[in-house]
Amino acid sequence: MQWDFLLVQSLSGLASASSLFVIASGLTIVFGVTRIVNFAHGSFYMLGAYIAVTVVPWLLEIDRSPWLFFVGVLVSALAVGALGVLMEMLLLRRIYRVPELFQLLATFGVVLIVQDLVLLVWGPVDIPGPRAPGLRHGVVILDQRFPAYELFLIAVGPAVLGLLWLLMHRTRFGVLIRAATQDREMVGALGVNQAMLFTGTLFLGAALAGLGGALQIPRVSANSQMDLSIITEAFVVTVIGGMGSVPGAFIAALLIGQLQAFGVLIFPKITLVLVFLLMAVVLVIKPWGLLGKPEAAAGRVVLPEGILDPRPLDRAGKMLAALGLAAVLALPLLDAYAVKVGTEVLILALAAFSLNFLVGNGGIVSFGHAAYFGLGAYGAGLLVVKAGLPMEPALLAAPIAGGAFAALFGFFVVRLSGIYLAMLTLAFAQIAYAVVFQWVEVTGGDNGLVGVWPSRWAASREVYHYLVAAVTVAAIILLRRVIHAPFGATLRAARDSAQRADAIGVDVRTHRWLGFTLAGAAAGLAGGLYAFSKGSIDPTLLGIPMSVDFLSMLLLGGIQSVLGPVAGTAAFHAAKDFFMPLTDHWRLFLGLSIIAMVLVFPRGLAGAWDTLRRRRA
Amino acid sequence: MTLLSAEGLTKRFGGVLAAKDVSFGLEGGEMLAIIGPNGAGKSTTFNMVGGQLRPDAGRVTLAGQDITGMPPRAVCRMGVGRTFQVAQTFLSFSVIGNVQMALIAHHGQTRMLLPDAMAMHQDAALALLERVGMAAQADRPIGELAYGDVKRVELAIALAAAPRLLLMDEPTAGMAPAERSALMALVAGIARAERIGVLFTEHDMDAVFAHADRILVLVRGEIIARGTPEEVRADPEVQRVYLGHSGTRAAERARRAHG
Ligand SMILES: Nc1ncnc2c1ncn2[C@@H]1O[C@H](COP(=O)(O)OP(=O)(O)OP(=O)(O)O)[C@@H](O)[C@H]1O
Ligand SMILES: [Mg+2]
Numbered sequence: 095m096q097w098d099f100l101l102v103q104s105l106s107g108l109a110s111a112s113s114l115f116v117i118a119s120g121l122t123i124v125f126g127v128t129r130i131v132n133f134a135h136g137s138f139y140m141l142g143a144y145i146a147v148t149v150v151p152w153l154l155e156i157d158r159s160p161w162l163f164f165v166g167v168l169v170s171a172l173a174v175g176a177l178g179v180l181m182e183m184l185l186l187r188r189i190y191r192v193p194e195l196f197q198l199l200a201t202f203g204v205v206l207i208v209q210d211l212v213l214l215v216w217g218p219v220d221i222p223g224p225r226a227p228g229l230r231h232g233v234v235i236l237d238q239r240f241p242a243y244e245l246f247l248i249a250v251g252p253a254v255l256g257l258l259w260l261l262m263h264r265t266r267f268g269v270l271i272r273a274a275t276q277d278r279e280m281v282g283a284l285g286v287n288q289a290m291l292f293t294g295t296l297f298l299g300a301a302l303a304g305l306g307g308a309l310q311i312p313r314v315s316a317n318s319q320m321d322l323s324i325i326t327e328a329f330v331v332t333v334i335g336g337m338g339s340v341p342g343a344f345i346a347a348l349l350i351g352q353l354q355a356f357g358v359l360i361f362p363k364i365t366l367v368l369v370f371l372l373m374a375v376v377l378v379i380k381p382w383g384l385l386g387k388p389e390a391a392a393g394r395v396v397l398p399e400g401i402l403d404p405r406p407l408d409r410a411g412k413m414l415a416a417l418g419l420a421a422v423l424a425l426p427l428l429d430a431y432a433v434k435v436g437t438e439v440l441i442l443a444l445a446a447f448s449l450n451f452l453v454g455n456g457g458i459v460s461f462g463h464a465a466y467f468g469l470g471a472y473g474a475g476l477l478v479v480k481a482g483l484p485m486e487p488a489l490l491a492a493p494i495a496g497g498a499f500a501a502l503f504g505f506f507v508v509r510l511s512g513i514y515l516a517m518l519t520l521a522f523a524q525i526a527y528a529v530v531f532q533w534v535e536v537t538g539g540d541n542g543l544v545g546v547w548p549s550r551w552a553a554s555r556e557v558y559h560y561l562v563a564a565v566t567v568a569a570i571i572l573l574r575r576v577i578h579a580p581f582g583a584t585l586r587a588a589r590d591s592a593q594r595a596d597a598i599g600v601d602v603r604t605h606r607w608l609g610f611t612l613a614g615a616a617a618g619l620a621g622g623l624y625a626f627s628k629g630s631i632d633p634t635l636l637g638i639p640m641s642v643d644f645l646s647m648l649l650l651g652g653i654q655s656v657l658g659p660v661a662g663t664a665a666f667h668a669a670k671d672f673f674m675p676l677t678d679h680w681r682l683f684l685g686l687s688i689i690a691m692v693l694v695f696p697r698g699l700a701g702a703w704d705t706l707r708r709r710r711a
Numbered sequence: 712m713t714l715l716s717a718e719g720l721t722k723r724f725g726g727v728l729a730a731k732d733v734s735f736g737l738e739g740g741e742m743l744a745i746i747g748p749n750g751a752g753k754s755t756t757f758n759m760v761g762g763q764l765r766p767d768a769g770r771v772t773l774a775g776q777d778i779t780g781m782p783p784r785a786v787c788r789m790g791v792g793r794t795f796q797v798a799q800t801f802l803s804f805s806v807i808g809n810v811q812m813a814l815i816a817h818h819g820q821t822r823m824l825l826p827d828a829m830a831m832h833q834d835a836a837l838a839l840l841e842r843v844g845m846a847a848q849a850d851r852p853i854g855e856l857a858y859g860d861v862k863r864v865e866l867a868i869a870l871a872a873a874p875r876l877l878l879m880d881e882p883t884a885g886m887a888p889a890e891r892s893a894l895m896a897l898v899a900g901i902a903r904a905e906r907i908g909v910l911f912t913e914h915d916m917d918a919v920f921a922h923a924d925r926i927l928v929l930v931r932g933e934i935i936a937r938g939t940p941e942e943v944r945a946d947p948e949v950q951r952v953y954l955g956h957s958g959t960r961a962a963e964r965a966r967r968a969h970g
Contacts, residue, residue, distance in 0.1 A: 402803040403852070576824050583828035584821040587801045587812050594799035597761065598816040598872060599787040605821065 178300020336386020496618015
């Protein structure tokens with residue numbers, strides 16, 4: 095390998111690092127001040143690109159000057175900043191005090207809404223952007239041609255870092271941002287200024303994302319997958335750098351840029367995996383990232399958001415459960431379609447229940463639970479399609495696959511807590527997704543694999559429905575028992591006060607790890623059942639939208655209740671099944687519903703049920 | 712054999728030397744108080760003994776066994792129960808549930824998957840609550856209790872580990888004065904009856920002088936005086952740096968009361 099080649103490779107690493115930093119700096123500033131991890135940051139980036147591919151060509155019509163190109167880019171960034179202001183005023187200021195999980199879900203609701211709006215406004219086809227006038231040529235560096243625009247991008251990162259430094263140290267607004275990032279309590283003392291500070295911060299953060307997106311248009315076409323692909327990378331950068339730290343984000347972006355540029359030479363297909371591995375290693379050594387600071391331990395203890403004191407079912411609860419069970423058994427008397435939906439609800443209910451075992455019972459907010467569901471499905475599916483095994487052993491392998499990967503990923507995950515934990519679960523899920531997506535020879539890549547059919551005795555929809563009912567109901571009853579048993583109580587205890595749990599002799603980390611593994615195994619079992627109900631597997635089973643679906647089921651059911659998620663799954667899946675064919679805007683509808691639930695209905699169906707019962711009593 | 716001995720414990724936080732060469736010994740059945748102004752390093756010393764912090768230098772031995780740097784869970788299993796300056800309880804549990812949880816942990820049953828946790832150790836938990844005077848509140852959610860009562864439950868939780876040594880960081884903070892001396896009398900009674908060693912800190916000098924067998928005075932991370940309440944009270948250095956007039960008066964009152 096030659097030096098000139100390595101140099102060029104390293105330069106292109108710097109160019110992507112630069113772009114990544116511009117985006118991640120906005121995310122990290124917004125987090126520092128508001129303590130909200132804004133999923134919609136990726137949407138701002140995407141909007142920046144879409145606005146730019148609209149505005150810039152229009153400006154270039156007037157005059158093909160480099161200046162107008164950059165005016166267009168800046169206008170796009172400012173427009174996106176204005177959208178950030180809108181989001182702060184309409185949504186964020188209502189959720190600063192709600193639990194992290196709800197904040198994440200609400201901002202993800204915005205992601206869904208923006209996805210549909212972008213399709214509405216710009217249509218489904220990718221839109222290529224114009225090249226930048228004056229920067230279209232290549233520059234020869236040591237005999238290698240290197241695009242001038244990339245050189246320009248390399249300069250943008252340090253320039254933005256410098257400007258942010260000036261802003262943070264030379265303006266009152268910037269000083270307030272730094273103060274708020276360092277000291278939570280101080281923000282409360284700001285009074286009226288607080289609203290201004292938060293709104294201004296969102297403007298800045300969104301504008302940076304928009305700038306990042308707009309600068310990309312000569313390199314990539316604006317497309318509707320930009321949001322989720324960039325948000326995971328931006329998360330990784332901010333987490334490695336330390337959430338809230340702009341210099342940290344810069345260092346992390348540089349590291350990742352180089353890792354990707356050279357990783358591509360060694361492991362062309364799995365650079366994403368390398369990036370996530372870097373993140374896992376950093377977090378294990380420095381749990382708050384390179385330049386992050388541990389969140390000052392809250393002196394006072396607050397009641398956790400989750401399952402409180404699980405009680406045995408009362409009479410009304412038992413009747414409701416019996417009614418549900420009867421409905422499950424009676425479904426085959428209706429039509430085939432009802433059976434299909436019923437089977438799916440049962441399977442998803444097990445997955446959601448296992449997630450609530452982590453979230454509601456253990457306080458472990460996993461944002462990547464679909465990974466274990468999907469890996470269970472692939473474990474079972476691959477055994478059938480590639481190894482020719484029948485359904486029975488394949489179904490046995492599903493929980494083992496889910497559990498094994500949960501044990502592997504969980505080993506790192508349980509070292510963290512709060513938002514860092516959520517980000518790491520998301521990152522691991524994306525690793526799994528990337529591997530399944532790219533390892534075409536084995537997994538069939540994007541298309542997945544077909545031919546995952548049940549054994550002959552279970553081939554009819556009705557028999558398979560009863561099989562699923564038997565397995566999922568048994569698994570849910572068992573898991574519910576575990577919640578009531580010492581193991582479940584220990585997870586709740588560790589959630590309430592890890593310090594107290596440690597002081598009474600509980601090995602908190604090991605228990606959380608075992609809990610994570612158990613939940614992963616249960617999700618894997620659900621995934622295996624799902625594969626056989628569909629007859630096929632594909633990467634969407636592991637994707638972020640699937641994880642969010644599971645979380646929405648919890649939210650709808652109520653994470654404070656043990657059995658609420660089961661009801662939540664039934665309601666969610668039935669609604670999805672009913673509405674999705676009727677509308678092209680399912681995501682818009684779902685996003686709005688998630689936000690509405692967080693704002694007005696945070697305790698879900700179980701909460702409504704409680705209120706109803708209490709009113710009658 | 713000495714129950715607890717700390718030798719040369721030192722801990723630095725950045726530029727702050729929170730504890731410097733702290734050494735002391737404690738026998739079973741003895742009440743040893745650490746007093747000192749805010750930020751003196753009392754909690755830091757507790758945390759180095761309890762395993763919450765690893766000392767930069769020094770050694771902690773429990774009944775002859777080196778426990779330096781062991782994690783809290785291991786220290787607990789060696790027979791050390793503790794309460795925290797800011798009470799740490801399981802907020803989603805009932806009062807008795809908190810104690811049951813501690814008993815489950817003490818019996819190594821935390822990994823059991825099938826029995827109903829809240830049906831386990833009920834009698835033992837109730838007996839412990841009885842001892843700290845909280846049995847009547849057993850079924851209330853712990854979040855509803857007054858802070859002083861939470862501190863009592865925390866004591867019951869600590870006792871669930873059948874400890875040889877109790878570490879109590881400001882056990883009576885947040886209590887009314889009458890309640891304070893009642894709780895300290897209770898602790899002293901338990902300590903003497905069961906030969907449990909008690910290391911505690913207190914800002915309430917009445918409580919300290921009434922119940923401590925010996926006192927360490929910690930100022931800016933260093934022990935500046937040690938001895939019986941009488942000796943400490945008489946120490947001119949202590950009077951100057953820490954006790955001042957209010958402390959001397961408290962000591963007088965305590966002496967008269969127990970005279
Ligand atoms: N985790 C920490 N990080 C940094 N500094 C710390 C930490 N814990 C304690 N300190 C510092 O160490 C010193 C001793 O603190 P410590 O909590 O031990 O005091 P204390 O005697 O218990 O005070 P108080 O009576 O207020 O409880 C203080 O200056 C404190 O600011
Ligand atoms: Mg203290």
